[in-house]
Amino acid sequence: MKKSLDEIHKIRIEKKKELDLRTNINSNTVEKHILVCHGTGCTSSKSEEILENFKNIIKEKNIQNVRVIKTGCFGLCAKGPIVIIRPEDTFYAMVTPDDCEEIINTHIIEGKIVERLLCKDIDREKGKKIR
Numbered sequence: 001m002k003k004s005l006d007e008i009h010k011i012r013i014e015k016k017k018e019l020d021l022r023t024n025i026n027s028n029t030v031e032k033h034i035l036v037c038h039g040t041g042c043t044s045s046k047s048e049e050i051l052e053n054f055k056n057i058i059k060e061k062n063i064q065n066v067r068v069i070k071t072g073c074f075g076l077c078a079k080g081p082i083v084i085i086r087p088e089d090t091f092y093a094m095v096t097p098d099d100c101e102e103i104i105n106t107h108i109i110e111g112k113i114v115e116r117l118l119c120k121d122i123d124r125e126k127g128k129k130i131r
């Protein structure tokens with residue numbers, strides 16, 4: 001389908017906001033992205049089920065402004081499945097499908113880190129930053 005210049009401009013502005021949220025931990029937004037690794041290692045450890053669980057819980061609880069996004073490998077395969085929450089840049093490691101409910105309730109709804117799942121191999125300050 002052919003798009004007008006105005007439509008392309010709107011898409012550009014929308015995508016720029018999304019990219020800003022993923023690359024700028026100081027992004028001024030109420031939106032959150034839950035990034036679920038779908039590299040080979042994480043996929044073999046049920047990341048597809050994790051992604052579906054997040055989507056289902058968000059839908060059931062009617063949570064707004066949270067998107068669940070499938071990504072490529074983050075390079076921490078031995079710690080997978082990896083889930084990263086942006087813009088605060090919190091890395092969760094060895095996440096299981098059963099952990100999704102706790103991440104949604106504690107991190108997304110209450111705004112607190114799920115300490116037991118925090119990836120210990122990255123910058124703790126960066127990994128713990130939350131709004």
Ligand code: FES
Nearest residue numbers: 037039042073077
């Ligand atoms: S496959 Fe998930 S971090 Fe590499």
